Amino acid sequence: MTKRKILDEKLIKLGNIIRERREDLQYSSRVAFIEDVVDTNLLPEGWISEKTLTNIEGGYNLPSLNTLKNLSIALQVDFEDLVREIEDYI
Numbered sequence: 001m002t003k004r005k006i007l008d009e010k011l012i013k014l015g016n017i018i019r020e021r022r023e024d025l026q027y028s029s030r031v032a033f034i035e036d037v038v039d040t041n042l043l044p045e046g047w048i049s050e051k052t053l054t055n056i057e058g059g060y061n062l063p064s065l066n067t068l069k070n071l072s073i074a075l076q077v078d079f080e081d082l083v084r085e086i087e088d089y090i
Contacts, residue, residue, distance in 0.1 A: 007059050007060065008059065010088075010089040010090075011059040011060070011061070011062060011089065012058075012059030013059075013088075013089045014056075014059070014062070014086045014089035014090065015056055015057040015058055015059040015060075016057075016059075017085055017086055017089075018053075018056055018057050018063075018071060018075070018086075019057040021075045021077065021082075022057075022075065025075065025076065030050050030053050030054060030057075031050055033053075033074070034047075034048060034049075034050060034053065034074075037073075037074040042073055042074060043070055043073055043074060047070050047074070048067065048070060048071075048074075052067070056071075062090065068082065068083065068086075
């Protein structure tokens with residue numbers, strides 16, 4: 001993923017959805033979220049970096065399908081439901 005220099009309104013909205021989903025799970029910290037996902041064996045260590053998650057939530061990066069799949073697992077939401085929720089922004 002390459003960080004964009006110019007923010008795209010659609011990517012910002014997509015990032016807000018991901019951030020809100022994370023915060024709905026009571027994680028204000030990205031690090032705690034990532035570590036808890038690993039500690040609970042939902043995903044393996046290294047599934048995402050804090051920087052990548054920050055860039056996605058900030059609207060700088062469009063996540064790959066693999067990253068979206070992992071985010072759906074981590075956010076405890078069905079992959080298809082997550083895609084439907086963000087489809088207008090990808």
